[in-house]
Amino acid sequence: MQGPRPVVLSGPSGAGKSTLLKKLLQEYKNVFGFSVSHTTRKPRPGEVNGKDYHFVSREEMQKEIDAGEFIEHAEFSGNMYGTSKGAVQAIQAQNQICVLDIDIQGVKNIKRTELNPIYISVQPPSIDVLEKRLRDRQTETEESLRKRLTAACVDLELSKEPGLFDLVIINDDLEKAYSELKEILLEVSPAFRGSCLSPSLRVTGAQFCSSSPCRKSRRPKNPASPELSLLGRFNFAHHSWSAPRHFIPRDIPSSLIPFQSYSRIFLLKENKTWSRLCLC
Ligand SMILES: Nc1nc2c(ncn2[C@@H]2O[C@H](COP(=O)(O)OP(=O)(O)O)[C@@H](O)[C@H]2O)c(=O)[nH]1
Numbered sequence: 001m002q003g004p005r006p007v008v009l010s011g012p013s014g015a016g017k018s019t020l021l022k023k024l025l026q027e028y029k030n031v032f033g034f035s036v037s038h039t040t041r042k043p044r045p046g047e048v049n050g051k052d053y054h055f056v057s058r059e060e061m062q063k064e065i066d067a068g069e070f071i072e073h074a075e076f077s078g079n080m081y082g083t084s085k086g087a088v089q090a091i092q093a094q095n096q097i098c099v100l101d102i103d104i105q106g107v108k109n110i111k112r113t114e115l116n117p118i119y120i121s122v123q124p125p126s127i128d129v130l131e132k133r134l135r136d137r138q139t140e141t142e143e144s145l146r147k148r149l150t151a152a153c154v155d156l157e158l159s160k161e162p163g164l165f166d167l168v169i170i171n172d173d174l175e176k177a178y179s180e181l182k183e184i185l186l187e188v189s190p191a192f193r194g195s196c197l198s199p200s201l202r203v204t205g206a207q208f209c210s211s212s213p214c215r216k217s218r219r220p221k222n223p224a225s226p227e228l229s230l231l232g233r234f235n236f237a238h239h240s241w242s243a244p245r246h247f248i249p250r251d252i253p254s255s256l257i258p259f260q261s262y263s264r265i266f267l268l269k270e271n272k273t274w275s276r277l278c279l280c
């Protein structure tokens with residue numbers, strides 16, 4: 001699989017995955033792409049075939065699974081769900097960060113593949129709150145609500161397995177949970193961090209790059225801005241960073257210190273604030 005590292009959001013039904021994802025996809029339209037799963041469950045009012053899910057029959061889905069077209073699939077609450085290879089490839093072909101919303105069985109199955117995503121668990125503050133949210137959502141029958149609550153208890157127990165998730169978000173206050181999600185992604189996804197730089201910074205960087213040959217590891221003679229500094233260089237041969245410390249002014253926040261996915265890191269100071277500009 002190519003492209004930026006995908007992101008998996010998992011957690012009990014009703015925990016708030018779709019709500020958080022919608023906000024993320026809305027705020028960062030061309031940065032993230034949603035992996036549209038297949039399911040045999042019936043569409044809910046407002047759900048669009050091909051956008052929310054590919055709604056298919058059990059026979060159709062089984063046929064495609066047998067043909068090896070799925071990365072993973074699972075049975076949840078009496079229906080089949082699965083991620084097709086095509087769903088992920090469609091996002092990666094656009095160089096977007098692919099986001100998957102899958103259950104805990106899917107997480108375990110994806111771990112056996114080479115997809116290598118970042119695993120985030122979204123959890124409710126309590127089972128009682130989860131039940132209330134699911135009831136208020138008005139999408140479930142009493143029977144499917146019961147099944148989801150039972151599955152939620154299993155999910156919350158299994159998700160305690162050390163190392164299964166990279167991070168857990170407790171979705172109590174929505175805005176707080178969303179901020180946490182963005183912070184986590186900024187921390188762990190170089191592709192997201194790169195996309196958060198303002199276009200003006202990127203343009204400055206491009207001009208800067210053209211006037212400064214990529215092979216040179218010293219500070220360029222004529223930087224586009226006197227406040228633009230080369231922070232570090234990744235040595236692909238030794239897989240190590242060289243960050244000449246004397247280039248780093250004291251007021252740079254530690255969150256801007258080099259990350260191993262870039263060959264060069266520049267910093268730009270604008271309005272007294274440091275921004276990182278990453279160039280490969
Ligand atoms: N394994 C797996 N789980 C999926 C997939 N798509 C959705 N799910 C999970 O299936 C569960 C039920 O999804 P859904 O019926 O949309 O209900 P909701 O999560 O309560 O909105 C959720 O936990 C989803 O994360 C998939 O492709 N694979």
Ligand SMILES: Nc1ncnc2c1ncn2[C@@H]1O[C@H](COP(=O)(O)OP(=O)(O)O)[C@@H](O)[C@H]1O
Nearest residue numbers: 013014015016017018019133137171172173174
């Ligand atoms: N932090 C929150 N506080 C209150 N309600 C929330 C919160 N997050 C989500 N919800 C609501 O809870 C319900 C379940 O959220 P949803 O995103 O559909 O969960 P999931 O996709 O994990 O099944 C939705 O009606 C949603 O509007």
